Each structure stands twice: as structure tokens, then as C-alpha cells.
Amino acid sequence: MPQRADTFDVGRLGLAAGEGRRFTLDVAIEPLTFGGETYAAAGGFVTATLDAERTTRGFALRLRYETTLEGPCMRCLEVARRPVAIDAREIDQPGGGEELRSPYLQDELLDVASWARDALALELPHRIVCSEECRGLCPECGANLNQVGPDHRHERAPDPRWAVLRELRFD
Ligand SMILES: [Zn+2]
Numbered sequence: 001m002p003q004r005a006d007t008f009d010v011g012r013l014g015l016a017a018g019e020g021r022r023f024t025l026d027v028a029i030e031p032l033t034f035g036g037e038t039y040a041a042a043g044g045f046v047t048a049t050l051d052a053e054r055t056t057r058g059f060a061l062r063l064r065y066e067t068t069l070e071g072p073c074m075r076c077l078e079v080a081r082r083p084v085a086i087d088a089r090e091i092d093q094p095g096g097g098e099e100l101r102s103p104y105l106q107d108e109l110l111d112v113a114s115w116a117r118d119a120l121a122l123e124l125p126h127r128i129v130c131s132e133e134c135r136g137l138c139p140e141c142g143a144n145l146n147q148v149g150p151d152h153r154h155e156r157a158p159d160p161r162w163a164v165l166r167e168l169r170f171d
Pocket residue numbers: 073074075076077078129130131134135136
């Protein structure tokens with residue numbers, strides 16, 4: 001059984017340099033907001049594989065999981081689901097400068113929940129659509145073009161330039 005974990009104490013593993021261990025963790029994922037809409041991992045948590053390896057001065061970490069991202073289609077706002085595979089890595093090497101510190105590791109305590117959520121947030125800008133063929137919403141009336149059919153059209157508002165021409169008299 002995976003253990004339920006939002007944080008994980010990598011220091012407690014007592015690894016020697018070059019030694020690594022793999023764990024399976026159930027991690028709760030808070031919903032994400034993007035463009036005013038809410039997106040969530042199906043079920044609210046994921047089962048993730050964490051690889052923790054001690055390096056000479058710190059840790060090399062890898063987090064992997066698969067989930068289905070659920071939320072409104074970015075074209076038509078109907079419910080959309082997109083399978084997502086996350087494979088994220090972090091290096092934490094104290095004394096190696098800011099860029100070699102992981103924001104998720106503090107005093108050898110790993111914030112797995114934040115890491116897993118941020119990694120999912122990075123997937124969000126990719127289009128989440130109900131189907132690749134989704135036709136989206138009518139820009140003029142907001143009708144769902146998947147439902148109203150391909151013949152949905154509006155009379156074009158008359159071009160104001162024609163009105164000016166009509167007022168010219170050619171006699
Ligand atoms: Zn759609």
C-alpha cells in the first residue's frame with residue numbers, strides 16, 4: 001500500500017552518498033486555477049513514485065506520476081479530461097549556490113504536495129480541450145458550436161463604409 005504523504009523526510013532515510021531509494025506515495029493535489037477556471041487531478045490525489053538519492057552534498061530527487069487533469073474545455077467550457085504524465089526532477093546541493101537549492105526541500109523535509117502540484121500546473125498551459133475537433137464558442141453569441149451545428153451563422157453587421165457610399169448620390 002502506498003503511504004499517504006504531503007511531506008516526506010528524506011533525511012530520516014539515512015542514505016549514504018550515492019545511495020538511493022524508491023517510494024510510492026499517495027499525494028493530495030489541491031485544485032489549480034488557470035484563466036479563471038478550476039482544474040483538478042482526477043480524484044484529488046495521485047499515486048506518485050519518488051526516487052531519492054543522496055549525492056555527496058545533498059539530494060537528487062525525481063517525482064513521477066500519471067493522472068487525468070479535469071476542468072472546463074478551453075474552447076467550449078464543457079468538461080474536458082486530459083491524461084498527463086509528470087516526470088519532474090529536483091537537485092538540492094547546499095553550498096552550490098541558489099540555483100542548486102530546491103524550493104521543495106527544507107531541512108531535508110520534502111514538500112511533496114507542493115512539488116506535485118507545481119509540476120501539474122506547468123502542464124496547464126497546454127491546451128485542455130474536450131476533443132481535438134472542438135469547435136469552441138460562437139464569438140458573436142456564445143453558442144456552443146459543437147451543439148448548434150456547422151451552419152450556425154449570423155447576418156454580418158453592415159460595413160459602415162457602405163452606409164457612407166449609399167449616401168453619395170451619383171446623379
Ligand atoms: Zn470543447
